[in-house]
Amino acid sequence: MDDNKVFKALADPTRRSLLDSLCDANGQTLGQLCTAMDMTRQSVTQHLALLEGANLISTTRRGREKLHFINPVPLHDVYERWVRKFETARLGLLHDLKEQLERNDE
Amino acid sequence: MDDNKVFKALADPTRRSLLDSLCDANGQTLGQLCTAMDMTRQSVTQHLALLEGANLISTTRRGREKLHFINPVPLHDVYERWVRKFETARLGLLHDLKEQLERNDE
DNA sequence: TTGACATGCAGTCAAATACCTGCATATTTA
DNA sequence: TAAATATGCAGGTATTTGACTGCATGTCAA
Numbered sequence: 001m002d003d004n005k006v007f008k009a010l011a012d013p014t015r016r017s018l019l020d021s022l023c024d025a026n027g028q029t030l031g032q033l034c035t036a037m038d039m040t041r042q043s044v045t046q047h048l049a050l051l052e053g054a055n056l057i058s059t060t061r062r063g064r065e066k067l068h069f070i071n072p073v074p075l076h077d078v079y080e081r082w083v084r085k086f087e088t089a090r091l092g093l094l095h096d097l098k099e100q101l102e103r104n105d106e
Numbered sequence: 107m108d109d110n111k112v113f114k115a116l117a118d119p120t121r122r123s124l125l126d127s128l129c130d131a132n133g134q135t136l137g138q139l140c141t142a143m144d145m146t147r148q149s150v151t152q153h154l155a156l157l158e159g160a161n162l163i164s165t166t167r168r169g170r171e172k173l174h175f176i177n178p179v180p181l182h183d184v185y186e187r188w189v190r191k192f193e194t195a196r197l198g199l200l201h202d203l204k205e206q207l208e209r210n211d212e
Numbered sequence: 213t214t215g216a217c218a219t220g221c222a223g224t225c226a227a228a229t230a231c232c233t234g235c236a237t238a239t240t241t242a
Numbered sequence: 243t244a245a246a247t248a249t250g251c252a253g254g255t256a257t258t259t260g261a262c263t264g265c266a267t268g269t270c271a272a
Contacts, residue, residue, distance in 0.1 A: 031219085042261085046259095061219095137249085
């Protein structure tokens with residue numbers, strides 16, 4: 001998995017909104033996703049391509065339609081491999097900060 | 107908290123690297139953070155400003171030095187309010203995908 | 213088969229981004 | 243106080259990004 005692609009894909013509110021929409025109703029077509037997205041179909045397509053590149057969605061065709069499915073695995077991986085690291089260090093870091101601020105007051 | 111600022115701040119590998127560095131050694135000065143970052147001090151400053159704007163780090167001054175401390179709270183909030191939603195839906199969505207692909211094969 | 217529908221692809225363009233240089237300010241120390 | 247050190251601030255610029263238009267391709271249905 002490419003961490004950077006996932007983070008970049010999540011950086012845009014439009015793309016997060018698309019993921020939200022798919023979370024509500026998985027397997028939507030491009031056209032369906034467009035109706036909620038105040039922009040042209042072509043722009044939405046570009047965003048979806050980025051999400052697909054980050055493996056956050058996968059697609060399949062049914063006739064002339066393209067169906068979009070959310071893939072939560074990269075999100076989970078990012079959390080496990082990156083976010084959690086900072087979670088666990090939480091208390092210690094806050095303690096460090098407190099100590100540092102007090103030293104600063106001397 | 108501003109979700110968008112957090113996501114945008116995390117989108118850049120340099121900034122994630124800075125957070126990593128602070129996770130290893132919290133409370134580093136700007137100069138210390140720069141030594142590991144193959145770029146000018148001014149560029150690092152800009153990245154740090156973005157991280158601070160997203161509340162991912164907080165700073166304090168000690169004399170002429172500026173100390174940087176990581177703040178894991180926004181990361182935790184983003185996880186709780188955004189990522190977890192997709193986590194919990196995981197099995198159902200994969201099931202949907204399987205079903206959809208099978209329907210496509212008919 | 214032809215018209216309507218769903219999507220794909222190429223190119224344009226303005227705004228945002230991420231670097232940089234140059235200079236200013238504040239603090240420590242000899 | 244003067245020099246060295248640490249950081250702040252103001253632009254400049256090349257690249258990336260995110261939107262658009264226009265046209266092409268593929269599929270369904272009458």
